[in-house]
Amino acid sequence: MNAESTFSVVVLIKRVPDTETRIQVKDGKVNTEGISWVISPYDEYAVEEALRLQEKYGGKVTLLCLGSEDAKETIRKGLALGADDAVHLNDPAFEGGDAATTARALAAALKKMEYALVLAGKQAVDEDNAQVAIRVAELLDLPHVNAIIKLDLADDKKSARCVREVDGERDMMETSLPAIFTAQQGLNEPRYPSLKGIMGAKKKPIADWKAADLGLDPAHLGAAGAQIQVERYDPPAPRPPGKIIPGDPATAAKELVRLLREEAKVI
Amino acid sequence: MPNNILIVAETRDGAPRKVAFELVTVAKQLAQGMGGKIEVFAMGSNLASAAQALAQAGVSKVYVADDAALDASRFAPELHAAVLADAIRAAQPAVVLFGATGVGKEISARAAAKLDWGLVTDCTDAKFENGALVLTKPVYAGKAIATVKAKSLPAMVSVRPNIFPPVEANASAAPVEIVAVKMVNVRAKVAERVKKAETAVDLSEAKIVVSGGRGVRGPEGFEPLHALAKVLGAAVGASRAAVDAGWVDYGTQVGQTGKTVSPQLYIACGISGAIQHLAGMSSSKNIVAINKDPDAPIFKVADYGIAGDLFEVVPALTEELKKVMAEK
Ligand SMILES: Cc1cc2nc3c(=O)[nH]c(=O)nc-3n(C[C@H](O)[C@H](O)[C@H](O)COP(=O)(O)OP(=O)(O)OC[C@H]3O[C@@H](n4cnc5c(N)ncnc54)[C@H](O)[C@@H]3O)c2cc1C
Numbered sequence: 001m002n003a004e005s006t007f008s009v010v011v012l013i014k015r016v017p018d019t020e021t022r023i024q025v026k027d028g029k030v031n032t033e034g035i036s037w038v039i040s041p042y043d044e045y046a047v048e049e050a051l052r053l054q055e056k057y058g059g060k061v062t063l064l065c066l067g068s069e070d071a072k073e074t075i076r077k078g079l080a081l082g083a084d085d086a087v088h089l090n091d092p093a094f095e096g097g098d099a100a101t102t103a104r105a106l107a108a109a110l111k112k113m114e115y116a117l118v119l120a121g122k123q124a125v126d127e128d129n130a131q132v133a134i135r136v137a138e139l140l141d142l143p144h145v146n147a148i149i150k151l152d153l154a155d156d157k158k159s160a161r162c163v164r165e166v167d168g169e170r171d172m173m174e175t176s177l178p179a180i181f182t183a184q185q186g187l188n189e190p191r192y193p194s195l196k197g198i199m200g201a202k203k204k205p206i207a208d209w210k211a212a213d214l215g216l217d218p219a220h221l222g223a224a225g226a227q228i229q230v231e232r233y234d235p236p237a238p239r240p241p242g243k244i245i246p247g248d249p250a251t252a253a254k255e256l257v258r259l260l261r262e263e264a265k266v267i
Numbered sequence: 268m269p270n271n272i273l274i275v276a277e278t279r280d281g282a283p284r285k286v287a288f289e290l291v292t293v294a295k296q297l298a299q300g301m302g303g304k305i306e307v308f309a310m311g312s313n314l315a316s317a318a319q320a321l322a323q324a325g326v327s328k329v330y331v332a333d334d335a336a337l338d339a340s341r342f343a344p345e346l347h348a349a350v351l352a353d354a355i356r357a358a359q360p361a362v363v364l365f366g367a368t369g370v371g372k373e374i375s376a377r378a379a380a381k382l383d384w385g386l387v388t389d390c391t392d393a394k395f396e397n398g399a400l401v402l403t404k405p406v407y408a409g410k411a412i413a414t415v416k417a418k419s420l421p422a423m424v425s426v427r428p429n430i431f432p433p434v435e436a437n438a439s440a441a442p443v444e445i446v447a448v449k450m451v452n453v454r455a456k457v458a459e460r461v462k463k464a465e466t467a468v469d470l471s472e473a474k475i476v477v478s479g480g481r482g483v484r485g486p487e488g489f490e491p492l493h494a495l496a497k498v499l500g501a502a503v504g505a506s507r508a509a510v511d512a513g514w515v516d517y518g519t520q521v522g523q524t525g526k527t528v529s530p531q532l533y534i535a536c537g538i539s540g541a542i543q544h545l546a547g548m549s550s551s552k553n554i555v556a557i558n559k560d561p562d563a564p565i566f567k568v569a570d571y572g573i574a575g576d577l578f579e580v581v582p583a584l585t586e587e588l589k590k591v592m593a594e595k
């Protein structure tokens with residue numbers, strides 16, 4: 001990354017089930033039929049922030065996504081929002097992995113790419129892992145700032161100041177660039193794709209990279225390399241049906257307090 | 268192979284966070300299957316009294332990295348992760364336990380990458396079964412529960428606060444070992460702590476949470492909720508609708524894109540019960556819903572519901588509680 005190179009931002013996006021979608025769990029598995037898929041909501045904040053940086057500084061926004069062929073549709077959604085191009089880590093060898101193998105592949109891809117900074121989501125809302133982007137930062141020996149709600153670059157674009165919110169505390173953090181930032185809700189309000197954007201996205205380039213392109217040993221990737229494995233999925237235990245407490249507000253409040261003390265024993 | 272369990276205890280204002288004592292309960296459950304000693308690591312500044320408290324939690328040893336540079340108000344992920352990784356290398360545990368707080372999740376991820384270990388975040392159970400570490404964690408906005416296995420050890424686990432009961436810290440004191448802190452070059456760091464957590468009770472660790480949604484109609488609408496929370500010693504949370512409307516801080520949002528809470532008692536006022544909200548609170552032990560729409564989905568997960576106007580019900584509840592508490 002020399003001074004002459006264009007200002008590029010890479011955004012890590014993951015394809016996840018829409019949080020509104022119905023998830024059916026049967027025989028230890030999640031039935032993916034009929035699920036609607038989206039860019040993970042926190043990654044949308046990351047895409048939006050990258051586009052705003054581009055509006056300010058020019059340059060290029062590249063999406064990086066590891067996922068099956070189906071993820072193409074999700075990548076196109078990101079391109080429709082305004083990203084310029086994308087890299088799709090698309091190889092069965094990458095699949096079925098854990099956070100460590102996913103981060104390993106993403107980090108290897110980033111090594112081949114140009115960027116002034118990388119944006120990602122705070123967590124992907126499928127498994128709420130909250131670790132892939134931070135792992136990538138460590139693997140690339142980059143600084144990271146987690147859960148940002150504001151990002152400002154210095155005029156020379158060599159450092160950034162950001163605000164992050166964690167555990168009820170709000171910090172102003174500083175970092176040199178390049179760095180990896182993970183987006184928290186509040187960073188911005190993501191835009192909707194325009195019709196022109198949707199049409200244009202079809203022509204934007206998506207590069208497919210395989211494990212071999214990254215010079216990685218498949219034994220360290222995907223299911224083969226994963227140390228953490230999901231054994232099974234179960235539906236959550238149903239909560240026993242609750243009680244609706246009748247009566248006017250004062251009567252109902254009185255009865256509720258009695259139940260909380262005598263039945264639930266929580267106060 | 269070493270089979271010790273190392274608990275990474277977070278501290279706040281010189282005292283261990285409650286989740287640290289919950290992790291001792293988790294560690295004991297694990298130790299039943301895997302044997303080994305339970306040790307604790309804490310990093311920060313001015314930790315002498317926190318270390319003493321941890322030493323009495325029924326553990327074998329407490330390691331402390333105590334240095335002004337490690338103060339929470341000077342958080343630097345690269346330094347904190349490096350000091351943590353050094354401590355883990357020295358202690359050689361088979362399992363490292365964290366609280367699934369914001370900071371816990373962040374530093375565990377960076378340290379896990381440094382050590383190339385597996386990490387399972389935000390677990391609601393951890394067991395050692397047939398020689399393997401088996402974790403439970405809610406996924407897909409709580410619509411499924413995943414059973415996750417670590418194929419090999421060592422591994423790291425973060426556990427959701429408030430799921431396990433904390434141990435009482437009244438055992439005889441275990442030895443405290445001060446570990447050397449090796450400085451590293453940091454590029455990202457806190458320049459200024461803009462806001463300290465304002466409430467004494469942090470949302471994710473609170474025993475009782477009173478939350479308001481769009482039904483509270485405005486920032487003033489939260490006042491009756493605060494009055495109720497005060498009587499109960501509760502923290503106040505909110506739905507995204509209330510946060511997006513600007514009535515309350517982002518930091519108070521409960522739900523999939525906000526905080527996950529699992530208090531003993533969650534009181535939802537004027538909240539419809541959208542799936543993304545449920546994702547953040549459905550592991551609460553008891554749920555109370557106050558909503559004027561008897562068909563609101565929140566009543567499906569509530570243990571107790573009052574179908575009524577929150578502006579009448581909440582003050583009535585506060586009054587009744589005041590009365591009952593005065594009698595006690
Ligand atoms: C990707 C994504 C992530 C999201 N993440 C979150 C999240 O983290 N947390 C979250 O909360 N939401 C989240 N949402 C939003 C969620 O879908 C809902 O829109 C939101 O939870 C609704 O908030 P609410 O229940 O306060 O408002 P509403 O759904 O509008 O419900 C208001 C309720 O108040 C009741 N009411 C009105 N007046 C009164 C009164 N006087 N007395 C009693 N009751 C009254 C009404 O009957 C109604 O049930 C997310 C959505 C998406 C798409």
Ligand SMILES: Nc1ncnc2c1ncn2[C@@H]1O[C@H](COP(=O)(O)O)[C@@H](O)[C@H]1O
Binds near residue numbers: 099102131
């Ligand atoms: N398969 C993936 N492809 C691209 N980015 C990913 C992938 N998985 C995770 N990420 C990024 O890492 C962030 C945290 O993900 P997670 O650790 O899975 O919760 C996400 O919000 C994404 O920005």
